[in-house]
Amino acid sequence: AQSVTQLDSHVSVSEGTPVLLRCNYSSSYSPSLFWYVQHPNKGLQLLLKYTSAATLVKGINGFEAEFKKSETSFHLTKPSAHMSDAAEYFCVVSLSYNTDKLIFGTGTRLQVFP
Amino acid sequence: GAVVSQHPSWVICKSGTSVKIECRSLDFQATTMFWYRQFPKQSLMLMATSNEGSKATYEQGVEKDKFLINHASLTLSTLTVTSAHPEDSSFYICSARDRIEGQPQHFGDGTRLSIL
Numbered sequence: 001a002q003s004v005t006q007l008d009s010h011v012s013v014s015e016g017t018p019v020l021l022r023c024n025y026s027s028s029y030s031p032s033l034f035w036y037v038q039h040p041n042k043g044l045q046l047l048l049k050y051t052s053a054a055t056l057v058k059g060i061n062g063f064e065a066e067f068k069k070s071e072t073s074f075h076l077t078k079p080s081a082h083m084s085d086a087a088e089y090f091c092v093v094s095l096s097y098n099t100d101k102l103i104f105g106t107g108t109r110l111q112v113f114p
Numbered sequence: 115g116a117v118v119s120q121h122p123s124w125v126i127c128k129s130g131t132s133v134k135i136e137c138r139s140l141d142f143q144a145t146t147m148f149w150y151r152q153f154p155k156q157s158l159m160l161m162a163t164s165n166e167g168s169k170a171t172y173e174q175g176v177e178k179d180k181f182l183i184n185h186a187s188l189t190l191s192t193l194t195v196t197s198a199h200p201e202d203s204s205f206y207i208c209s210a211r212d213r214i215e216g217q218p219q220h221f222g223d224g225t226r227l228s229i230l
Contacts, residue, residue, distance in 0.1 A: 032216065034218055041123075041224065042224060043118075043207050043221035044158075044207070044209075044221040045221070046221075049218050051216065090157065090158075097216055098216075099211060099216055099218055099219060100146060100148070100163060101160075104157040104158050106157050
């Protein structure tokens with residue numbers, strides 16, 4: 001069975017400061033892990049994905065995430081937040097060989113203050 | 115690359131009417147497309163998986179006669195909400211996956227459906 005837990009429902013940061021969005025997963029098999037971002041009244045945009053290659057994954061817009069098997073974590077980070085980063089972020093897990101069944105986290109709302 | 119277009123983005127209609135939502139993969143062939151429903155401030159709930167040329171597979175609790183899905187080509191899937199009622203009001207999002215196994219799903223921009 002697979003599951004994913006986003007530890008924070010809301011995160012607030014000041015513009016220019018680092019962002020950390022936490023995600024822990026559980027998977028009986030080799031997982032694929034994704035981070036998606038959703039702006040208001042929009043669909044989900046893929047930020048980055050982990051598929052058993054490099055454990056440090058670089059994505060779009062300066063985001064990156066590190067797969068840590070020993071901690072079953074896949075936290076999303078960005079060195080310096082921009083106002084445009086304010087959105088809902090979803091951590092998602094699937095089987096590495098079958099991305100048809102996505103297990104979504106409950107989402108983290110990121111607020112960025114000027 | 116990997117663009118998914120969803121249309122319309124907003125629909126407001128009277129109770130009892132049927133509404134069709136289109137989902138197109140613009141620059142890749144999608145043998146499999148997915149339909150999700152999202153309630154306010156919640157995550158996405160998978161409604162059904164549609165495969166090109168075959169019947170859709172519905173998740174438990176989703177009425178297949180209420181939510182008709184057609185996937186007639188490798189780039190187009192449609193969701194028809196039949197005889198819509200206010201409780202069907204929601205945000206519907208489609209996604210598509212490239213035919214290559216293990217590729218991520220790419221999402222459309224969603225359709226906000228409001229039934230009066």
